[in-house]
Amino acid sequence: MNGNQSTRLGGAGKLWSGHSLPLANCSKLRSDDIDVVRTHMSSMVCPHKLDIDGDKPPIAFCHNYAKLRSLSFSATDYGNPYGKVTIAIPPLLDFFVVQIVLAGEARISQGEDSYVVRAGELNVIGSEKPFIQVFESGFRNFSMKVPRAKLDELLIEELGLAPGDLRFSHRPMSLDGGANSFAQMSLAICNDIDQNYRGFCHPRTIGTAEDMLQRLLLASVPHNHSKLYDVAARPPAPFHVRRVEDYIHARADQPISLSDLIAVSGVCGRTLHSAFRRFRDTTPMNYLKAHRLERARAALSKGLDGSTSVTAVALDSGFTHMGRFAADYFARYGEPPSVTLRRSR
Incomplete structure (x- = not known):
């Protein structure tokens, strides 16, 4: 899928356009200065290195951003007409990043492990090891930042597991099955915020919305507790x-x-x-x-x-x-x- 196509998130004609960004009314930064972009994204995600090679191509960076309570959503386009963008990120110990590629593709390297995530695919980033993501022109993505502590709390509640041991598969997966449900709900929440309907941000619904997204993530993306998590819930323990x-x-x-x-x-x-x-x-x-x-x-x-x-x-x-x-x-x-x-x- 190239930048002129759309990333399909489900049936009934629903889709996210691959040539425009979600959260269009929630602009956080527009800039053609790579140093400004580097500082901005380091403050929004975590301190990291950002470089563009290929005869210093111009950029038209765009970052749209929204937040519920503890979960945040980003849509980014570096707007480089040519050249490669390289992002070197340190270990992510306190949160996970769920990425959905809207257009183009990115290569992610972590030690000796390397894989490509393409438009219409989802992957989860979060590890005790640093990693590098490289992409060329036309790459656009949507991401959700999820605090590790929130998922730990959910696993303690559901399975009685000790915190700190959750590990997701990093491998890309297509937006099918539960991953599609996760993407569709993310889309619904972002559209709700973008159009200022504010239904998911209501004090009586915001916590439930976050809880449902996190439960869908645990149900959709393989992790080291999937076998236990996929078993039907038991009655509450005495x-x-x-x-x-x-x-x-x-x-x-x-x-x-x-x-x-x-x-x-x-x-x-x-x-x-x-x-x-x-x-x-x-x-x-x-x-x-x-x-x-x-x-x-x-x-x-x-x-x-x-x-x-x-x-x-x-x-x-x-x-x-x-x-x-x-x-x-x-x-x-x-x-x-x-x-x-x-x-x-």
């Missing part, structure tokens, strides 16, 4: 299960015994064990171990300062037997903890 989970989350780095968990729950051991089996498919102590492993993996994946050690992370996560920790970690994640740490540096 209070004694949630009380034990809260206790584990708050004190995972401290010694915890089964008798401690029974005492916290306020029920007998058999009742607690049965409730965890029914509502969490595990035992209280296995839940504790799984939470500690998730906590350790999150810390190892963020060990960017060079001073983090496997032993320190294991101890901080509540493990006291290093050999058992290494074996349990390998069984769960398919690699030694040292490999996870090394990859993050």
Whole structure:
């Protein structure tokens, strides 16, 4: 698909034009100065490098922008008639960027991994590793910035998972199935804001709109918790299960015994064990171990300062037997903890 075609987002004739930008009435910046553009986009996304090669082509940069509460939307066109735009972005630790290409294509490189995302495709960017995106003239995209903490909260609510471990597939996907639903809702919200209808920004609807977009994202784009997330929701767990989970989350780095968990729950051991089996498919102590492993993996994946050690992370996560920790970690994640740490540096 080239810049003269449209990016189809669904049936019934609905589409986003590939030769114009969404949010046309929400202009944030128009500029022909690459230095101004670099400063602006660094402030809007994160500090990054931006270069244009090919005999210093002129630009007619356009950035349209809108925001709900914590989710923000951008539509960009660098307006370069020729040459290549290269954007080098550091690790994105606090948020994900969901990108829908409207026209043209971009090559994204991350270490030895490289792929092309084309018009009519969606991909999610967010990693502990830096990456580079390169595109030529005619490239236009729409993107949504999603705080990682918001998705963590949703996964805690739905699955009882510890925060910090969410990893999306970076591979481009066509706007079919759930991805189409996600794109259509994004389009509806942006059109609502652009035309100043303000329905999705109403105090009684804005939170629900954000929640639905985030749930659609988790349902549409493959991630490391997809298998659990795609299972039909169970009835709410009883209070004694949630009380034990809260206790584990708050004190995972401290010694915890089964008798401690029974005492916290306020029920007998058999009742607690049965409730965890029914509502969490595990035992209280296995839940504790799984939470500690998730906590350790999150810390190892963020060990960017060079001073983090496997032993320190294991101890901080509540493990006291290093050999058992290494074996349990390998069984769960398919690699030694040292490999996870090394990859993050």
